[in-house]
Amino acid sequence: MKFGVVVFPGSNCDSDTLYVVKEVFNQEAEFLWHKDHDLKNSDCIIFPGGFSYGDYLRSGAIARFSPLIKEVREFALNGGLVLGICNGFQILLELGLLPGAMLRNKNLKFLCQHVNIRIDNTDTPFTLAGNIGQVLSIPIAHFDGNYYIDNNSLKDLHKQNQIVFRYSEQNGNLSKKSNVNGSINSIAGLINKNGNVLGMMPHPERASEAILGSDDGRVIFESIIQYFDKVKKPQPC
Amino acid sequence: MLDEKTITDHGLTSEEYDQIVRLIGKHPNLTELGIFSLMWSEHCSYKSSKHHLKKLPVTGKNVIQGPGENAGIIDIGGGLAAVFKIESHNHPSFIEPYQGAATGVGGILRDIFTMGARPIVSLNSLRFGPLSLPKNRAIMDGVVGGIAGYGNSIGVPTAGGEIYFNECYSLNPLVNAFCLGLAKKDKIFYARAEGEGNAVLYVGSKTGRDGIHGATMASAEFNDDLEEKRPNVQVGDPFREKLLMEACLEIMEKSLIIGIQDMGAAGLTCSTSEMAANAGSGIEIDLDLVPQREKGMTPYEIMLSESQERMLIVAKNEKIKEVQQVFSKWDLEAVVIGSVIKGGNLIVKSSGKRVVDIPVNAIVNLCPVYEREMRPPESYAPPLIIKEIPLPQDYNSSLLKLLSSPTIADKKWVFRQYDHMVQTNTVFFPGADAALLRIKNQKRALAISLDGNSLYTSLGPKTGGAIAIAEACRNLACVGAYPAGVTNCLNFGNPEKPEIMWQFQQVIEGIAEACKAFEIPVTGGNVSFYNDTDGISILPTPVIGVVGIMDDINTAVSPGFKAKETPIVLLGENQEELGASEYLKHLHKKEKGCPPELDLIKEKAVQKLCLEAISQRLLLSAHDLSEGGLAICTAECAFLSPAKIGCSLSLSESMRTDALLFGESQSRILVTVDKTNLERLLTLSQEFGVPANILGKTGGDRLIFFHNNKKVIDTAVKDAFNIWEQSIPDFFEPK
Numbered sequence: 001m002k003f004g005v006v007v008f009p010g011s012n013c014d015s016d017t018l019y020v021v022k023e024v025f026n027q028e029a030e031f032l033w034h035k036d037h038d039l040k041n042s043d044c045i046i047f048p049g050g051f052s053y054g055d056y057l058r059s060g061a062i063a064r065f066s067p068l069i070k071e072v073r074e075f076a077l078n079g080g081l082v083l084g085i086c087n088g089f090q091i092l093l094e095l096g097l098l099p100g101a102m103l104r105n106k107n108l109k110f111l112c113q114h115v116n117i118r119i120d121n122t123d124t125p126f127t128l129a130g131n132i133g134q135v136l137s138i139p140i141a142h143f144d145g146n147y148y149i150d151n152n153s154l155k156d157l158h159k160q161n162q163i164v165f166r167y168s169e170q171n172g173n174l175s176k177k178s179n180v181n182g183s184i185n186s187i188a189g190l191i192n193k194n195g196n197v198l199g200m201m202p203h204p205e206r207a208s209e210a211i212l213g214s215d216d217g218r219v220i221f222e223s224i225i226q227y228f229d230k231v232k233k234p235q236p237c
Numbered sequence: 238m239l240d241e242k243t244i245t246d247h248g249l250t251s252e253e254y255d256q257i258v259r260l261i262g263k264h265p266n267l268t269e270l271g272i273f274s275l276m277w278s279e280h281c282s283y284k285s286s287k288h289h290l291k292k293l294p295v296t297g298k299n300v301i302q303g304p305g306e307n308a309g310i311i312d313i314g315g316g317l318a319a320v321f322k323i324e325s326h327n328h329p330s331f332i333e334p335y336q337g338a339a340t341g342v343g344g345i346l347r348d349i350f351t352m353g354a355r356p357i358v359s360l361n362s363l364r365f366g367p368l369s370l371p372k373n374r375a376i377m378d379g380v381v382g383g384i385a386g387y388g389n390s391i392g393v394p395t396a397g398g399e400i401y402f403n404e405c406y407s408l409n410p411l412v413n414a415f416c417l418g419l420a421k422k423d424k425i426f427y428a429r430a431e432g433e434g435n436a437v438l439y440v441g442s443k444t445g446r447d448g449i450h451g452a453t454m455a456s457a458e459f460n461d462d463l464e465e466k467r468p469n470v471q472v473g474d475p476f477r478e479k480l481l482m483e484a485c486l487e488i489m490e491k492s493l494i495i496g497i498q499d500m501g502a503a504g505l506t507c508s509t510s511e512m513a514a515n516a517g518s519g520i521e522i523d524l525d526l527v528p529q530r531e532k533g534m535t536p537y538e539i540m541l542s543e544s545q546e547r548m549l550i551v552a553k554n555e556k557i558k559e560v561q562q563v564f565s566k567w568d569l570e571a572v573v574i575g576s577v578i579k580g581g582n583l584i585v586k587s588s589g590k591r592v593v594d595i596p597v598n599a600i601v602n603l604c605p606v607y608e609r610e611m612r613p614p615e616s617y618a619p620p621l622i623i624k625e626i627p628l629p630q631d632y633n634s635s636l637l638k639l640l641s642s643p644t645i646a647d648k649k650w651v652f653r654q655y656d657h658m659v660q661t662n663t664v665f666f667p668g669a670d671a672a673l674l675r676i677k678n679q680k681r682a683l684a685i686s687l688d689g690n691s692l693y694t695s696l697g698p699k700t701g702g703a704i705a706i707a708e709a710c711r712n713l714a715c716v717g718a719y720p721a722g723v724t725n726c727l728n729f730g731n732p733e734k735p736e737i738m739w740q741f742q743q744v745i746e747g748i749a750e751a752c753k754a755f756e757i758p759v760t761g762g763n764v765s766f767y768n769d770t771d772g773i774s775i776l777p778t779p780v781i782g783v784v785g786i787m788d789d790i791n792t793a794v795s796p797g798f799k800a801k802e803t804p805i806v807l808l809g810e811n812q813e814e815l816g817a818s819e820y821l822k823h824l825h826k827k828e829k830g831c832p833p834e835l836d837l838i839k840e841k842a843v844q845k846l847c848l849e850a851i852s853q854r855l856l857l858s859a860h861d862l863s864e865g866g867l868a869i870c871t872a873e874c875a876f877l878s879p880a881k882i883g884c885s886l887s888l889s890e891s892m893r894t895d896a897l898l899f900g901e902s903q904s905r906i907l908v909t910v911d912k913t914n915l916e917r918l919l920t921l922s923q924e925f926g927v928p929a930n931i932l933g934k935t936g937g938d939r940l941i942f943f944h945n946n947k948k949v950i951d952t953a954v955k956d957a958f959n960i961w962e963q964s965i966p967d968f969f970e971p972k
Contacts, residue, residue, distance in 0.1 A: 009568060010476050012392025016661045019677065035566075049659075051390040054476025107970070110385050112656045141389070141656045206658050211675060211790070213666070 001228040002028040004042030006072070006088075008063045009034070013049035013085065013205060020205040021046075025221050034066040044081040044224055045072055047088025049141070049203055059102060059144045060090030069095065081125055081224065082197045086142055089189070089199030098192055098199045099157070100149035105142070106182025112141040114214060115180055117188045117202055118168040121161050124191050125227035126198045129219050135172050136165075136216035138202035140180070145201040147183035147190075157190060165189035165200055238264045247274035253605060260599040268537045268585070268592050272600060275503040275541060276510065279766050282604040285732035286764040289742050292749045297758035299721060301425065307348040307499065309760020311722040312422060313786055315679055320354035320425075321417035323362070323687070323726040323782045325765035329470040330412040334379025338412050339387040339473040343545055345416040346393060347499035350482045351548065353426040353489045354418025357660060358674055359388050360398040361414045362687045362726070362780040366407025368643055368968040376410050378969065383473075384414070385654040390475035391482065395655035396674065397667035399687050402643045408770035413726040413763075413780045415687060419676070426489055428498035430512035430520050430551045430577045435495060437509070437522060437575040438557070440564055441481045441547040444505070445530035447471045448543025458731055458769040477546040477569075484567040485548060493556045493563070500547040506540045506600075508549040510583050514601035521584040522575030524592075536585060536592040551577060611742055612735035621816045621830025629895060632942070632949040635824060636868050637960050639899065642823040645865050646964035647876070665795060668877065670715040670861055675790050682790035684718035686710075689780040690864070693832035696817045698740045700832050702747025702779055704903060707840045708863060709783040710755055714844040715859040715906060717793050717851035718785030720755055725762035725781050730774025732766045740777040748779065754837040757783070794851050796860035797877030798884065801936040803857055804915050805884060809843045809905035810928045811867065813892040819864040820899035833903050839927075840904040846925040847906050855914045855921070862905040868898040868950065870907050872940055875954045876961060883954045885941040886933035894944045909935060 003021045007014045014031060022029040030040050039045065053062035063069070076082045076097055084092040092098045105111055114137050119130045130136075149157065157163055165188040169178045179186040181201075189200030204217030244254050247270055257273050258264055265273060279285060295303040301318055302310035308322035326341025342359060349356045361384055366373040388395045393416070430437065448471035488494055496516070498508040505527070513520040524539050534542075550571070552560050557573060564571035578584070583600065585593035629635040639645060652667035664682065665673035671686040688709040694701030710720045725748065730737040752759060762782075768775040787793060815821055816830020850856050858878075862870045867888075875883055888897055910918050915931070922929035940957060942950035 009480055010390070012390075012479070012659055016659065019661065023677075050392060051476060051479070054390060054474070054479075056476065110389055110654045110656070112389075112658060113653045139658050141658060143389075203658075206661055209661075211664055212658070212661060213664075 001043040001225060002041060004030055004032040004039055004045045006032045006045060006047050006068060007034060008052035008066060010052045010054050011048050011050035013203065017046055017048045017085070017205045020208045021221060024208050025225060027225065032068060034068045036068055037071055039071050039075060043228055044083065045075060047084040047091050049086030049088060052087055052091060060087060060094040063091045064094045076197050079194065079196050083126060084199040085203055085205065086201055089201055090144065092197060092199045097197050098190060099153050100147055102144040103146040103148050104144055105146050110143045111180060112139065114139050115202060116168050116170050116178060117165040118172050119164065120166055121164045123161065124164055124195055124198065126220055126223050127164055129223040129226055133172050135168060135170060136219065137214040138204055138207040138217045140202050142201055145181040145183065147187045149184060154184060160193055162190050162193065163187055164191050164198060239267065239270060244270070247271065248278060249274055253277060256605060260603055261595045268540055269595055271537050271541050272506045272593065275506055276600045277604040281503055281507060283764055284604050285607050285609050285766060286741065287606050288608050289745045292745055293759040294749065294752050295758050295760065300758050300760060301422070302760065303758065304761040307351045307428060309722060309724055310352065310425060311760060311784065313681065313683065313721065315681060316422050318420045318422045318425060319417055319683060319784055320349050320352050320420055321415065321724055321784055322348050322761050323413055323415040323724045323780065324348065324763040325726050325728060326412045326414060327410065327728060327765050327768055330380055331410055333470040334376045335383040335386070336470055336472050338380040338383030340471045340545055341412050341414045342384055342387040343473045343475065343478050344501045345414040346391065346478065346482070347501060349416045349418035350485055351426065351497055351499045352420065353424050354420035355486055356393045356416050356418040357662060358672060358685065359393050359395045359414065359416045360672060360685055360687050361395065361412065362398050362689060363400045364406040364411035364778060365402055366404060367402055370407065373407060374968055380410065380412055381651050381654055387473055387475045389656040391479045392659050394657045394659050394663050396657045396663050396672035400648055400651065401691065403691060403776060405775045409768045409775050411728050411778060413728070415724070415782045417685060417784060424489065426494070426497050428512050429496035429516040430518055431495055431516040433518065433577055433579050435551050435577045436554050436557050436573045437520060437577065438550040438552060438560060438571050439527055439547065439574045440550055440571040441569060442474065442477050442544055443528040443530040444539055444542050444547070445544045446534065446538055446542060449538060449541045458767050471543050471545050473545050480567040480569055481546050481548065484564050484569055487563050488560050493560050494550050494552045496551040498549050500549060502543065504541065504543050510597045510600045512549060512551065513583060514597040517581065519578040519580045519582045519584065519597065520575060521578045524585060524587040526572055526574040528570050528572055536587040540585065609732055609738045610735040611739040613739050614736040619829045623815060626815065626821070626825055628893065632894065632898060633952050635895070636872065636950055636952065637957060638824055639820060639865050639869060640872060640957055640961040641964040642819060643965055644819055645869055647962045648965065649962065650965045650969065664790065664793060665716065669795055670712040671718065671785065673716055673793055680789045682787040682793070684713050684716045684785040684787055685782065686712035687780060687782050688712065689778055691776040691778040692817045692822060692828060694744055694779060695776040696828070696830065697832040698743035698777055699747040700835055702744035703751040703837070704832060704835050705779055705781040706748055706751035706755065707835055707837065707903060708861065709781045711844055711861045711906065713783060713785035714847040715794065715796065715861050716787070717848065718787040719848060720757045720783045721786050722784045723752060723757050723759045723781060725759060725779060727762070727764045728768055728775065728778040728780065729766050730769045737774055744777055744779050751837060754841060792851055792854055794856050794859045796858055796874055797879065798874050798882040798909055798935045799857040799878065801882055803909045803911060803935045805886060805932050805934055806908050806910060806918060807905060807930050807932050808846060808908060808922065808927055811890055811897055812900065812902040813896040814900045814902050815896050818899060818901045820895065833901050835903045842925050843904045843906060843927050846922055846927045850918055850921055855910055855918050857909045857911060859906055859908045862907060864901060866899040866901050868942065872957055874907060875940060876958050881938065881954050881958060882935050883937040883939045884933055884935045885937065887943040888932065889945055894949055897944060898942065
């Protein structure tokens with residue numbers, strides 16, 4: 001399958017993400033320049049982490065005006081797979097492809113560290129290779145990762161099973177301590193109602209090779225690839 | 238002719254002014270005087286240090302570029318070059334901690350990518366006053382925030398560094414920023430304005446009034462007019478720098494340019510005159526063409542501005558369009574502001590008038606060099622009479638107290654504010670002996686260590702200088718890397734004081750001696766004098782950065798204990814030394830005695846042994862003994878073990894227990910080894926002539942030390958860990 005990694009000015013995990021899908025998972029992958037109008041026939045679009053437009057004004061706020069957004073939006077509305085990591089998640093929120101907003105971390109500091117996240121939904125193209133309750137050690141690196149949503153919408157998220165990842169202890173329990181950035185209901189990642197757009201604050205591309213301390217993030221890329229192989233690839237008659 | 242006050246206000250002596258008149262054959266106008274004031278400042282000219290810096294070894298078979306360029310370069314094999322440098326941003330960080338530190342990071346990053354290298358890692362060395370004072374907490378909070386704000390945004394991992402606390406930095410914090418980039422060996426760019434008629438392009442941010450006289454400010458002491466200096470500090474824009482970096486690397490990859498220089502200290506002045514001087518040519522620019530942020534800026538202000546995120550490029554005329562296309566892609570301006578000319582003058586025009594016309598050679602190369610007076614201070618090393626130091630009643634509490642000393646305590650509160658993982662090359666996170674970075678698709682890896690203990694250098698400048706090199710190399714050896722190149726940042730007080738100059742000269746001698754012993758070249762660095770506030774100087778603080786190479790990353794060793802029931806072996810020997818130790822300072826409130834002795838032959842032997850043992854995969858963990866000695870080193874090995882494994886050690890030397898536990902004797906490494914490899918390690922130690930003693934073994938959840946069969950320390954790893962981990966956060970996040 002083919003991944004397209006969008007490059008905004010200020011993206012800084014674009015190369016890391018491309019490296020992982022290309023070199024670690026041996027998939028086709030290309031950068032998509034934000035000023036173009038070409039998704040280059042990608043099967044999955046990734047908004048990588050970084051500081052698009054310096055995160056000035058508000059994290060992710062300016063990226064939504066980039067020319068390529070028009071094509072990505074259409075792609076997503078037609079059921080195409082879109083993964084937003086960190087700043088990419090923030091952009092998806094600004095685009096309205098996912099509900100809610102990000103506040104500053106509860107300690108008002110940038111946080112870069114490995115955290116544990118629990119998979120709460122494996123019925124998605126991004127987690128189907130995982131198990132419910134499985135705990136992954138994946139790094140976060142953000143200032144604005146304190147997810148917020150109003151109460152009614154939060155109920156909807158639960159009802160529709162849209163919460164995919166939650167910050168947890170190593171044993172899967174939720175606690176105030178494990179909820180490092182103060183997110184509502186410890187939400188670390190969520191999916192849209194249609195189940196094709198996922199946003200997550202942790203960086204799976206930083207946890208896909210054992211030499212970097214953890215390869216728990218592999219399950220996300222493996223899921224996408226498996227999903228595509230099984231579901232999307234035209235089956236021989 | 239300008240009046241005397243104007244001349245002294247520009248930091249120039251009357252002798253220097255007369256020299257300028259002789260060199261340029263006329264009285265300079267105000268703009269010309271401003272140019273000399275910057276370029277002849279201590280910060281830019283190294284006029285007090287040049288004479289001494291000559292003693293440092295700067296050559297070696299792996300050196301591609303030694304001192305004198307934007308950064309040093311060494312060949313690391315595989316067609317790659319490591320481009321690296323450390324630089325100070327002390328003065329701005331005191332006045333405005335966040336922006337001062339942020340622009341320090343921005344400046345060092347530009348020094349690296351200017352040469353065609355993509356920055357892959359930053360580290361920094363910080364010094365603050367005691368955290369009990371709110372002012373020092375505010376400075377530290379701002380500095381750390383600034384480093385994080387800039388480095389995180391631009392996407393270069395800040396993978397470690399070191400932080401010390403001492404009263405002398407209360408009104409004079411030190412911020413030394415290191416950066417390393419990777420370049421193709423055959424694609425390195427230099428600051429040279431070659432080829433008459435070639436275009437001079439200005440790229441990046443517009444010029445504003447910020448940072449005027451920054452370099453001059455950094456070349457004088459501080460007193461109570463501090464607030465007035467705030468406008469001298471520049472404001473950083475990491476987003477703009479990220480775009481600038483991508484655009485510059487793209488034009489270099491496409492070979493579109495001839496020379497390039499960043500506009501750092503002394504901005505347009507420095508970049509134009511240095512690029513011309515380096516190529517033996519002249520340069521002419523028209524200030525009306527320089528993109529400006531505000532209206533009505535005078536030629537003086539434009540030439541002296543230190544606005545950030547700007548570069549000067551020299552390119553052939555036929556390439557201008559392509560260069561501009563690349564910058565336009567990244568939403569940046571690239572404007573032709575002049576050309577390379579014959580002769581050797583810097584000619585600056587404004588509104589059709591020639592406002593500057595002076596020889597670049599005079600600006601760049603003919604600044605007077607001083608051999609300043611030197612004199613040892615009358616009582617620089619108060620002798621330590623060890624018997625006068627009372628022995629602790631309770632070594633448990635001594636250990637716990639020492640663990641809470643901010644110099645020794647866990648720095649996670651700082652490091653987790655830095656994105657230390659972006660670019661996905663960081664293999665060892667901050668807190669290990671050295672930062673370790675893989676090079677994608679290669680077995681080879683790079684390790685970097687920063688070091689500099691100013692207690693040592695204040696009490697024994699020469700030994701202290703040598704120890705800084707030895708310890709940085711030892712840190713690399715603990716990981717499994719051998720040293721390949723050195724950069725240094727020499728932070729001192731006012732060089733016009735003979736005692737300071739003596740310290741400087743001694744430290745240089747120590748560094749030179751150790752570099753020669755290790756056969757490693759110094760490829761560049763930075764001198765920061767005038768670290769004085771209200772007439773009080775900082776302790777002499779050389780910060781050494783050593784870049785090491787590891788042949789096979791798969792053999793890398795980290796400091797934490799790996800398994801239970803593994804023998805703990807000390808490589809090297811314990812001496813009864815307490816001088817200049819953190820133990821004396823923190824527990825006995827004494828900065829006294831001589832720093833530990835350093836025998837470079839022994840030091841090299843222990844490092845070679847460690848490297849050999851690692852390459853033979855004999856070691857499970859290795860950690861160097863430094864501040865706080867054996868007890869602190871052992872505790873850290875337990876803390877850094879994922880399972881927080883404890884240990885029990887039996888020591889039998891006949892010496893004071895406190896010296897044995899907390900003394901800082903050099904040339905020691907604590908290792909653990911699988912039982913089955915113990916004999917091999919001991920045999921290897923004999924071959925290298927290094928004493929190796931089995932001190933005990935890992936296991937349990939307590940830290941236990943016996944001295945001559947008497948239990949002296951017995952504490953739960955968890956309790957000790959909590960004290961070590963919470964010490965710094967407790968200053969910032971009161972419960």
